[in-house]
Amino acid sequence: MAVVAVTMGVHYRWEFPPMLQSQLRLAHQLREELVTAQLEVEETLRGVWSQVPQVAAAEEALALAQQEVSAAEQVVADLRGGTRRRVTGPPAARLAQARRAVREARVRRRSEISLARPVVDPQIRQIHEQLYARHKQLYKQFCTDGDLFWATFNEVVANHKSTMKKITAQRKQGRSANLKRRRFDGTGTLTVQLQREAGGPARTPAAIADPDGRYRNLLVVPWTDPHEWAGLTRAEQRRRGRVTVRMRCGQHQGHPVWLQVPVQQHRMLAAGAEIVLARLTVSRVSDQRRAQISVVARIDDAAAEVSAGPDVAVRLGWRDGGEHLIVADWRSSRPISIAAHLREVISVDPDGMTGQVRLPRSVPDQVAHAATLGAGRIEAMRHTRAAVVDWLTEHGPVPHPSDPNQVLAPTEVARWASPARLAWLHQQWTQQPPDDASDIIATLEQWRHNDIPVWRRQEHARTKALRRRRDLYRQAAAHLVGLAGRVVVDDLSLPDIAAAAARGDTALHPQVRRRVAQRRAVVAPGSLRELLVAAAHRDGVEVVTVSASGLATTHPQCGHTSSTRTVLDGAMVCQGCGHRYDQHRAATATMLTRASGDAPTAVRDV
Incomplete structure (x- = not known):
């Protein structure tokens, strides 16, 4: 049973009704309540573990190690003096040693916790039972006694x-991960779940489109048969696709409320699909909000034939390819043919068995244009910030807008690096202006008037580029999976690579590291792997994950794995046989070998 989603854009001029705003705020409040409950549980658990002497000693050692890291980081920061230059010598060695001590202290703490778990398990079970009871109480508070729709609560x-x-998995890997609170910014997701009773009508698109049908009180989505839809011209599809979706949106004072949402449909679900839920998602682009509706359905794939296609290995990468950026290298166990309209995204070598997944240069260029607009906003903000600092120095002290018992100091404003902080100050002072602040408020008003159009251009340019990138990756993933009988991916951890680069654990120059990090952020190869796996699961294609360790340093022709990287004229040199080879081709060949367990696959030497 495959799961698919059809997304429909909401008309940008649609005014969000008050009930939508109320439901989004309730959903945000529920999320914050869940975070509060979880943080209280973690605090209680820390108290339970601290009662064990061995764990308490390990936690004390960890706290001391973290203090040493903070002190070492401060020394390195002072030596940098606000620049990004690399610090070497004893200070850098001290910082590396302190971080190593923190990792060792965390391992020791986890070991002590594992040994003491049988003793404290009864208390832990009781704490989790109390958390479950808290969740049930929240349902009564928000749904039974409140106006939040139950489907949104479940979501x-x-x-x-x-x-x-995810946080638990990251902590088990020794990485720091915590829940964070966030303020309500008017965004969020509302959900409608379609529950089918025994003997009830199927949740087909035709049934959901019936305004008098069984599910009319939950969701009504207009629908056209896909065969008829395919026969329409593009202009006719656009006209036919301008419809209104009716969906349940909680209740108000005990009475149910529905939303009438104008959308643009682009494709239709199959007639036999089973719709299970719909989501209305509100997101923010600069100071504007946009909405879209996603309809999630199950499609029966029991009759689908098992693909007899070849194994296709895809290895992530983010190197410069001249007119494009290389996202990944792929290799097939036998020749395949790439559709002509995708040759710009999926290149294929003459042998038909190897190639690359590429990102056109126009995408990073558009992201760079957005970054340039952002840099201009920062520069304009600095002049206005300096004017605010001068005004505070002359007219201070002024009560802090967020806490009247505190004072807004000029030194605090001078450290603001984001235009959002200055926009917040403008909003607060407009509502409650300080004494004799008309001149500085006028300055802020002029800056805000000039900043908003640039902010919109920046965010729309960036969002458009990222959406185009994801659309290209979707097409590439669907095409490769459609040709493959089995998909092979690696377990490369991009967050670990980013963290190592941020720490400076590589021998690259800091400026080179920054360029590589920027390229990795623009290319986002992890999203390609995510879409590959999702497409494979949707089409019933097997996915094999192999270890990323030693892929580039293993020479497939002789099977030797080099302990260090030796590069000569852009080619890797095998320390076993001395031959040179293309490390990217070799990595995909090794992936196929590891997935099949066969003998090493020969690749062309350089």
């Missing part, structure tokens, strides 16, 4: 539990 709780699983 928020499910997302919270999924987040906790």
Whole structure:
């Protein structure tokens, strides 16, 4: 049973009704309540573990090691003096040693916790039972006694539990991960779940489109048969696709409320699809909000034939390829043919068995244009910030807008690096102006008037580029999976690579590291792997994950794995046989070898 989603854009001129705003705020408040409950549980658990002497000693050692890291980082920061130059010598060695001590202290703490777990398990179970009871109490507070729709409640709780699983997995790997609170910015997601009772009508697109049908009180989505839709011209599809979706949106004072959402449909679900839920997602682009509706459905793939295609290995990368950026290298166990309209994204070598997934240069150029606009905003903000600092120095002290018991100091404003902080100050002072602040408020008003159009151009340019990137990756993933009988990917951890680069654990010059990091952020190869796996699961294609360790340093022709990288004229040199080879081709060949367990696959030497 494959799961697919159809997304429909909401008309940008649609005014969000008050009930939508209320439901989004309630969903945000629920999320914050869940975070509060989880943080209280973690604090209680820390108290339980601290009662064990061995764990308490390990935690004390960890705290001391973290203090040493903070002190060493401050020394390195002072030596940098506000620049990004690399610090070497004893200060850098001290920092590396302190970080190593923190990692060792965390391992020791985890070991002591594992040994003491049988003793404290009863208390831990009781704490989790109390957390479950707290969740039930929140349902009564927000849904039974409140106006939040129950489907949105379930979605928020499910997302919270999924987040906790990710945090737990990261902590087990020794990485820092914590829940964070966030302010309400008017964004969020509302959900409608379609529950089918025994003997009830199927949740087909035709049934959901019926305004008098069984599911009319939850969701009504207009639908056209895909065969008829395919016969329409593009202009006719656009006209036919301008429809209104009716969806349940909680209740108000005990009475149900519905939303009438104008959308643009671009494609239709199959007639036999089973719609399970719909989501209305509100996101923010600069100072504007945009919305879209996603309809999630199950499609029966029991009759689908098992693909007899070849194994296709895809290895992530983010190197410069001249007119494009290389996102990944791929290799097939036998020749395949790439569609002509995708040759710009998926290149294929003459042998038909190797190639690359590429990102056109126009995408990073558009991201760079957005970054240039952002840099101009920062520069304009600095002049206005300096004017605010001068005014505070002359007219201070002024009560802090967020805390009347505190004072807004000029030194604090001078450290603001984001235009958002200055925009917040403008908003606060406009509502409650200080004495004799008309001149500085006028300055802020002029800056804000000039900043908003640039901010919109920046965010729309960046969003458009990222959406185009994801669309290209979707097409590439769907095409490769459609040709493959089995997909092979590696377990390369991009967050670990980013963290290592940020720490300076590589021999590259800091400026080179920054360029590589920027390229990795623009290319986002992890999203390609995510879409490959999702497309494979949707089409019933097997996915094999192999270790990324030693892929580039293993010479497939002789099978030797070099302990160090030796590069000559852009080619890797095997320390076993002395031959040179293309490390990217070799990596994909090694992936196929590891996935099949066969003898080493020969690749062309350089």
